[in-house]
Every structure is written in C-alpha cells, then in structure tokens.
Amino acid sequence: MFNSDNEEDMRYLSSLGMDPFYELANVYVVMEKLDRAIEIYSRAIRIYPMNHAKYFKQLGILYKLENDAESSIDAFRQVLNMNPADCEVRLNLASVYEAKGDMLNALEQYQTCLKYTKNAAESSRVKEKMKQLQSKEDIVGK
Known part of the structure; x- marks a missing residue:
C-alpha cells in the first residue's frame, strides 16, 4: 500500500505520470476510508501548488458523502472562486x-x-x- 507520508511512494507515482495525491486518495475512497482521503486532499492543497480546483472539488464531494454540509459548501465555493x-x-x-x-x-x-x-x-x-x-x-x- 502506498503511503502519502513516504516521499519515495509519492515520487514513484509521479514518475508514472500520475497525480500521487489523487491516486492515493482514490484508493482510500474505494476502501471506504473517506476520512483518510480527506486528509490526503487537505495535505495536497497545503503542499502541492497544482490542481487545487480538482482537490477542492473532491473534498466537496467527500464532505457531502460524510454529511458535512458546511465543509462541503466551503470546498465547492473554493472551486468556484477559481472557476465560476x-x-x-x-x-x-x-x-x-x-x-x-x-x-x-x-x-x-x-x-x-x-x-x-x-x-x-x-x-x-x-x-x-x-x-x-x-x-x-x-x-x-x-
């Protein structure tokens, strides 16, 4: 299993032309570990300068699935600030x-x-x- 805290794992996914944060978060979604997927996207937004709209969109969806309306609204609004x-x-x-x-x-x-x-x-x-x-x-x- 890949680990977002392991720089080697993240570099390996990047070398394959993949977005390591997106791929890893999706693994957690499939495993129904939405809280871990949320952590991955939140971390990606803090440290990775690209794809913020994509990450916020995914966060909005995950928060929606978790019935966290306010966090979902905040995440979706972040996307709309970037792309109305x-x-x-x-x-x-x-x-x-x-x-x-x-x-x-x-x-x-x-x-x-x-x-x-x-x-x-x-x-x-x-x-x-x-x-x-x-x-x-x-x-x-x-």
Missing part, C-alpha cells in the same frame, strides 16, 4: 443546499449553472433539477 463556470460543482453545491433545506441558494446555483451549460443535454438536466426544486418548494409551502 464549473457547472458540475454548481450542481453539487445546489444539492448540498437542497439537503440543508436552503432552497434559495440551491436555486441560485442552478440558475447560474444554466448560464454555463455546454450543450442541450446539460441544459435540460439543469432545468429538470430546477423544476424538481420548484415542486419541492410548492409542497413545502402548502
């Missing part, structure tokens, strides 16, 4: 807001995402999410 056009992150962020019951922020993310969709299929998907959110609000409002 990342529709996938906006969809994830909207779903976290929905799970928290924050429908206003969820809708805002869907609306912004709609501006950045790349094709008709993606646009339809976002519109469907907005429609589902609206029906939830109608139910909650009654």
